[in-house]
Amino acid sequence: MTTSNGVSARYEGAVLIDGTGDEPVTDAVLLVDDQGLIDYAGAADSAPPRDATPVVDLSGHTLLPGFFDCHVHFGLGGNMMSSLRDMAAPPSLRSFETAHRMRETLRAGITTARDLGGIDAGYRQAQRRGLLEGPRLRVAGRMLGPTGGHSDFTLPDGSCPDPGLGSVVDTPEQARRESRTLLRDGVDWLKVCATGGMTTPSDDPEDVGLDEETIRTVVGEAANRRRDGVAAHSQGIVGIHNALRAGVTSLEHGYGLDPQGNELMLRSGTVLVPTLSAALRMPERGTVPEYLWQKKHRWAEHSRSNIAGAVAAGVPVALGTDSGIGPHASNLDELRHLVEVGLSPLEALTAGTGGSARLLGLRDRVGTLRPGMLADFVVTDVDPLRNIAGLADPDAVVLVAQAGEIRKNTLSNKAASAS
Ligand SMILES: [Zn+2]
Structure with a gap:
């Protein structure tokens, strides 16, 4: 079920860098459950089909662990x-x-x-x-x-x-x-x-x-x-x-x-x-x-x-x-x-x-975007692989979540609204 704080959501369209050191995944899906845990993080091709979960469009953005x-x-x-x-x-x-x-x-x-x-x-x-x-x-x-x-x-x-x-x-x-x-x-x-x-x-x-x-x-x-x-x-x-x-x-x-x-x-x-x-x-x-x-x-x-x-x-x-x-x-x-x-x-x-x-001894809970981990993640509108310096600007970080709960969201209203 959906709650107003953003827990239980489907994020689509971003480039995913999952924090493990693996290569980025373009056109990724991140699924967060109502406990604030990651259900799925990976390529859209292999993602579970859309259901009633609200969708956040992250096209043109990069999604990373917090x-x-x-x-x-x-x-x-x-x-x-x-x-x-x-x-x-x-x-x-x-x-x-x-x-x-x-x-x-x-x-x-x-x-x-x-x-x-x-x-x-x-x-x-x-x-x-x-x-x-x-x-x-x-x-x-x-x-x-x-x-x-x-x-x-x-x-x-x-x-x-x-x-x-x-x-x-x-x-x-x-x-x-x-x-x-x-x-x-x-x-x-x-x-x-x-x-x-x-x-x-x-x-x-x-x-x-x-x-x-x-x-x-x-x-x-x-x-x-x-x-x-x-x-x-x-x-x-x-x-x-x-x-x-x-x-x-x-x-x-x-x-x-x-x-x-x-x-x-x-x-x-x-x-x-x-x-x-x-x-x-x-x-x-x-x-x-x-x-x-x-x-x-x-x-x-x-x-x-x-x-x-x-x-x-x-x-x-x-x-x-x-x-x-x-x-x-x-x-x-x-x-x-x-x-x-x-x-x-x-x-x-x-x-x-x-x-x-x-x-910090927290690798089983946070730091990577994998199923079962707490959904601590950030979204940025710079491409960090081409412009790593761009992340220094706090405004380049447009969305921040801890355990799925949204702490900051400056995505445009259009992109953030559920489809
Ligand atoms: Zn010091």
């Missing part, structure tokens, strides 16, 4: 300076702003996201209960790092303008206790800082963060509680090697990756989330602190060639942007960068859908 962003910070406003300013706002206002960013990100085509620092598990629960419109969420809460490292926002005067991002731990025992505290509070992922970073003033990407033993302790705690895994903020090469030997699930950034690191990744099955949107975006000089401009300038080219090396070596890649540090709701600009470092457009689209679902 995209993933495996590295976001919904609690942060788009640059470090505004984030610090935001902290003067009441917590309730910050929550509404976070909710707004989630909604805008969903409308840009991201139906699932992993937040790697700055929000708690309540956002995941609110989204799941339908109280909050946004991507399905996996959260890490706060990231763990050493005193003076990437998660330590303490200033020389002892004040600590931390927007809920960091926990400071220096020993395996401290890391164990903080991991358990976060897991008790309901996080899905733990995040460690294996190196310093760009945006913090007192450390550098080449600095080593938590040591291998401490990271291994965190990996063990996540496994003991059967959570999704451990993400490692890793930029310089010494910390990258530490994180990989300790058994992390995903390597975030990976800007310094070398052939030995690539080898370790291939052996362990660790997934790279290269956040090229963050690495390659050069702020205008004078608009950010000089230390940040200098760091970014030094690292941009270095990052591009090392990530290209990892891609060439066959390291698995998932889509992540670090939005929150950068702007929200232009997440799919990352696809263009993935192509720049050597993926084909189809491989980039697969990395952003089925490949990311695999990293």
Whole structure:
């Protein structure tokens, strides 16, 4: 039976890219049942015959799985300076702003996201209960790092303008206790800082963060509680090697990756989330602190060639942007960068859908358009195989659905009306 929210529908005429890496299907049919599950996705020739199910004509469009962003910070406003300013706002206002960013990100085509620092598990629960419109969420809460490292926002005067991002731990025992505290509070992922970073003033990407033993302790705690895994903020090469030997699930950034690191990744099955949107975006000089401009300038080219090396070596890649540090709701600009470092457009689209679902442990439910999967999908009026950069514009995403329910629909009225 039909419901007004769009569940139970037949979508016809689009080019289908199903997220598995298979070649596109022209003139496809997608059938969604009243539970929000996919009944059929494939060529019109083999589709079940039309019945009373309402038909949506998608001729001239491309139909894809809903995209993933495996590295976001919904609690942060788009640059470090505004984030610090935001902290003067009441917590309730910050929550509404976070909710707004989630909604805008969903409308840009991201139906699932992993937040790697700055929000708690309540956002995941609110989204799941339908109280909050946004991507399905996996959260890490706060990231763990050493005193003076990437998660330590303490200033020389002892004040600590931390927007809920960091926990400071220096020993395996401290890391164990903080991991358990976060897991008790309901996080899905733990995040460690294996190196310093760009945006913090007192450390550098080449600095080593938590040591291998401490990271291994965190990996063990996540496994003991059967959570999704451990993400490692890793930029310089010494910390990258530490994180990989300790058994992390995903390597975030990976800007310094070398052939030995690539080898370790291939052996362990660790997934790279290269956040090229963050690495390659050069702020205008004078608009950010000089230390940040200098760091970014030094690292941009270095990052591009090392990530290209990892891609060439066959390291698995998932889509992540670090939005929150950068702007929200232009997440799919990352696809263009993935192509720049050597993926084909189809491989980039697969990395952003089925490949990311695999990293997040959700591949049996979302990420590909196959029978039995939840009907999370997007429709675009650009041809992403010819114009991958076109997907960066949120307006190019004309329809977004989660479990068959329509979250955005800017198809023309004529095309959207049932025939
Ligand atoms: Zn981040």
